[in-house]
Amino acid sequence: xxxxAHKEDLAKDITRITVEAPQVARKAQAGQFVIIIIDERGERxxxxxxxxxxxxxxxxxxxxxxxxxxxxxxxxxxxxxxxHVLGPLGHPTEIKKIGTxxxxxxxxxxxxxxxxxRAFKEAGNRVLGIIGARSKELLILEDKLQEICDELFITTDxxxxxxKGFVTDALKELFDVVEKSTHTKYPDLIYCIGPVPxxxxxxxxxxxxxxxxxxxxxxxxVDATGMCGSCRCTVGGKTVFGxxxxxxxxxxxxxFDELGKRLKLFKNEEDKIKGL
Numbered sequence: 001x002x003x004x005a006h007k008e009d010l011a012k013d014i015t016r017i018t019v020e021a022p023q024v025a026r027k028a029q030a031g032q033f034v035i036i037i038i039d040e041r042g043e044r045x046x047x048x049x050x051x052x053x054x055x056x057x058x059x060x061x062x063x064x065x066x067x068x069x070x071x072x073x074x075x076x077x078x079x080x081x082x083x084h085v086l087g088p089l090g091h092p093t094e095i096k097k098i099g100t101x102x103x104x105x106x107x108x109x110x111x112x113x114x115x116x117x118r119a120f121k122e123a124g125n126r127v128l129g130i131i132g133a134r135s136k137e138l139l140i141l142e143d144k145l146q147e148i149c150d151e152l153f154i155t156t157d158x159x160x161x162x163x164k165g166f167v168t169d170a171l172k173e174l175f176d177v178v179e180k181s182t183h184t185k186y187p188d189l190i191y192c193i194g195p196v197p198x199x200x201x202x203x204x205x206x207x208x209x210x211x212x213x214x215x216x217x218x219x220x221x222v223d224a225t226g227m228c229g230s231c232r233c234t235v236g237g238k239t240v241f242g243x244x245x246x247x248x249x250x251x252x253x254x255x256f257d258e259l260g261k262r263l264k265l266f267k268n269e270e271d272k273i274k275g276l
Contacts, residue, residue, distance in 0.1 A: 001081040001082070001083065002019050002020060002021050002081060002082045002083075002084070002085045003019070003020045003079070003080075003081050004017050004018070004019055004020075004076055004077065004078050004079065004080050004081070004082065005018045005019065005020055005058060005078060006018035006078055007076070007077055007078055010062065010140045010141070011133075011137055011138050011139065011140050012137045012138060013064055013065045013066070013074075014062065014063070014064050014065075014108060014138065014140055015062070015063060015065065015073075015074050016050070016060060016061070016062045017060070017061050017063075017073075017076075018058050018059070018060050019058060019059050019060075019061060019082060019085060020057060020058055021034075021057070021058065021059045021085045022057030022058075024049075024052070024059050024085060024087050024088055025052040025053060025054050025056075025057050025058055025059050026054055026057075027088055028049050028052040028054075028059060028087075028088045029088065029092035029093075029119075030092060030093045030095060030115040030116045030118070030119035031090065031091070031092045031093030031112070031115070031116055031216060031247065031248055032048075032049050032087065032088035032089060032090045032091075032092055033046050033047060033048045033049060033087060033088070033089055033090050033247065034046070034047055034049060034059070034061070034085050034086060034087030034088060034089060035047075035084075035085075035086040035087060035089060035221070035224045036061075036073070036082055036084065036085050036086075037082070037083045037084040037086075038069060038072055038073055038076070038082055038083060039083050040083060042069060042072075042083065043068075043069050044221070044222060044223065044224065045067075045069050045070070045221075046089075046218075046221045046224060046243075047061045047062075047063055048061075048062070048111055048112040049061070049087070049088060049112075049115065050062040050111040050112065050114060050115065051114070051115060059085075062108065062111035062140070063108070064107070064108045086224065089224050089243060090242075090243065090244075090246060090247045091245075091246065091247075091248065093116050093119065093191070093214070093216075093248055094214075094248070095116075095119045095120060095123050096123055097123045097124040097125055098125060098188045098189055099125060099126065099187075099188035099189075100125065100126045100127075100128065100185075100187045100188050100189075101117075101120045101125045101126070101127050101128070101187060101188065101189045101190070101191060102127075102128045102129075102130060102171070102174070102187045102189075102190045102191070103116055103117040103120065103127060103128070103129050103130070103149075103190075103191045103192075104129075104130045104131070104132075104167050104171065104190065104191065104192040104193075104194070104202060105129075105130075105131045105132075105167075105192075105193055105194055106131070106132050106133070106167055106193070106194025106195055106198040106199075107132075107133055107134070107138065107194055107195060107198075108140070109193040109194035109195070109198075109216075109218075110131050110133075110139075110140050110141050110145075110194075111140065111141065112193050112216060113129070113131065113141075113145070113191070113193060114141050114144050114145060114148070116191055116193075116216075117129055117145060117148050117149060118148050120191075121148050121149075126150050127148060127149050127150055128149060128150060128151050128152075128153070128174070128187070129145045129148070129149035129151070129152040129153065130152075130153045130154075130155070130167045130170045130171060131145065131152070131153075131154055131155075131167070132154070132155040132156065132157070132166060132167040132170075132194075132198070133156055133157070134156065134157045134158065135156055135157065135158050135160045135161070136156055136160040136161035137160075139154065139156065139161060142154065153170040153174075155167055155169060155170050166198070166201070167194075167198060167202065168198075168201045168202055168205050171190075171202065171205060171206075172205060174187075175205075175209055186209060186211050187211060188212070189211075189212050189213075189214065190202070190206055190211055190212070190213040190214070190251075191213075191214050191215075191216075192213060192214070192215050192216075192251065193215065193216040193218075196218075196256055196259055196260045196263065197256075197260070199215045199217075199251065199254075199256065200256035200257075200260075202215075202251070203215065203251035203252060203254065203256070206251065206252075207251075207252055212250075213250070213251035213252065214248050214249070214250065214251060215248070215249060215251040215254060216246070216247045216248050217233060217242050217246050217247050217248075217249060217254065217259065218242075218247070218263075219231040219232070219233055219242040219259060219262060219263065220262060220263060221242065221243050223243075224243040224244075225243065225244065226241045226243055226244035226245075229241070231243050232262075233246075233249075233254065233255065233258070233259055233262075234254075234255035234258050235249050235250070235253045235254050235255070236250070236253035237253075
């Protein structure tokens with residue numbers, strides 16, 4: 001049993017909880033995730049490790065209440081318990097000093113961009129952040145990223161905060177600055193996580209400029225051990241499993257169209273549950 005120590009709402013339907021999980025916190029690294037089971041009859045769902053404290057033995061999870069289990073998780077309060085927390089899972093993001101890194105997050109994907117950005121900064125890199133959301137009320141962790149990033153650019157689809165547009169618009173402007181200048185160069189790496197259409201758009205843009213881009217994929221997962229095959233994706237023409245081979249992959253090699261289709265695999269079942 002894993003006790004919830006703290007809970008707060010970050011934005012509309014987006015909640016942050018701190019959970020006492022000392023063994024997970026001790027080994028956690030940027031880019032990894034956990035599988036949680038709320039109770040003995042609950043389903044297994046993956047959640048990114050948004051933060052952790054090795055000394056306090058806690059991990060931080062940020063989730064959007066969109067499905068049956070995340071909505072149920074949102075009803076729990078400090079003092080309540082989660083039945084199981086399995087992790088940390090997945091390969092950590094490869095962190096090293098390489099120069100300039102642009103970290104891009106969309107929607108609740110910003111939750112993972114935070115620890116990855118922090119890790120790249122601690123490794124001695126210049127870190128630029130680009131975060132985007134549909135509207136101001138859905139934007140999260142701006143203050144945290146302002147503390148880490150050398151520069152932070154914010155977009156909202158509806159223009160309700162900062163600049164109107166998408167993360168690709170801000171990224172294209174940065175590329176345009178490089179093209180017009182003799183004193184700046186293209187980033188050494190771009191790291192991106194968010195909705196599949198956003199990651200696909202970023203990948204198509206960076207491919208045109210030949211900038212290496214890593215994406216953190218969010219396929220459907222069940223057992224998270226590579227046994228069930230639910231999280232299989234096509235990368236470089238080969239089948240890989242998001243849980244044990246990822247979640248980070250070379251964006252230029254990912255079949256985003258297939259990934260998008262597979263994320264709708266259980267849509268009929270989800271719709272039935274919503275109708276109950």
